[in-house]
Amino acid sequence: MSALVVDFLSWILLLAGTAFALTGAIGIIRLPDVFARMHGAGMIDTLGAALILLGLMLQAGPTLVTVKLLLIGVFLFFTSPATTFALARAALAAGIEPAVEDKTAGGTVAKAAEAAAAKEGDERS
Amino acid sequence: MFTEASLAILLIMALTLWRAVKGPTVYDRILAVNAFGTLTVLLIAVFGFLTERPEFLDIALVYALINFIGTIAVCKYATFAHLGGPLDQVDWDDV
Amino acid sequence: MPHIFSLIGVLSALWLLLSGHFHEPLLLALGAISVAFVVFIAHRMDVVDHEGHPIQLSHRAVRYFPWLLWEIVKANIDVAKVILRRRMPLSPRVFPTQGMQRSELGLTIYANSITLTPGTVTIAVDGETLTVHALTGAAAAGVETDEMNRRVAGLEA
Structure with missing residues (x-):
């Protein structure tokens, strides 16, 4: 009985995890530029990975296997933002500008982009 | 359950690989390959359950770390064209 | 100093959990040597402090x-x-x-x-x-x- 419930929960978690990872991958393909695509990659790294690992943890039960799955999750959780930041920094240093498009507030975005550009200039000097 | 999950992850890996092939900039490719690596970690973990050999999790753990270091190294190399030296010694006119 | 003890504790726990062997003297000795070596290197690199090992945040x-x-x-x-x-x-x-x-x-x-x-x-x-x-x-x-x-x-x- 309880094994059936655990199996059912694992199914749901694995399904949800792969659904989020699939959405992230679709985002990596559909989104317009490299900075926007980072959000799609972020989905795979956070909720996609976490839910799949959680589903596997339920199958493993309270053993050392669960601890290892937890460690994988923790490593992904801590390394993902560092990787994203390194990538963003490298892309900015290479002169790739984030595509900024805003229909609601015209002035603020131009200013923010200007501020970002100025900041980038400071970083270089 | 694990068969279906690994097939789904393989499909997602194929999608990220498409972005890696299409580019257009080198940073899109690095991003896609990093996501591919994360999915590889998950695939190895699920595969360990599929074949009932939990030793695969150790490989997944090490792959997660290698993926992180590899991505950082490739980012640095793609932008600065060398791996050594602190950032403040980079000649910004070359970049 | 508390950071070094905490680092030793974390590394030992990591070794024990990842190896899964709690009673084999050879593996425990190898683990102790590894932990000592890593702590020595980290101490030499001067990264065992409130930033590299932030135990003050834990609670x-x-x-x-x-x-x-x-x-x-x-x-x-x-x-x-x-x-x-x-x-x-x-x-x-x-x-x-x-x-x-x-x-x-x-x-x-x-x-x-x-x-x-x-x-x-x-x-x-x-x-x-x-x-x-x-x-x-x-x-x-x-x-x-x-x-x-x-x-x-x-x-x-």
């Missing part, structure tokens, strides 16, 4: 991480809705935000928390000013309410 982090995880879940659902629309309602924007944290460690935690919630990515850090790239106006508004900022600042108090 407050217990409250912060569940909140962060819930924010990540909500942000993931929002971004998934945006991506799966036939015409994606994107309005990508770049804006600066001021970190309220006093230490560089707090600022790093804040920047990483912003990146971990999909929809917002920290793309540059200069002093206490973070430059954030947001996918939609709603995601940007989430950062501009400064709730995460305050919570991370409270984390290091």
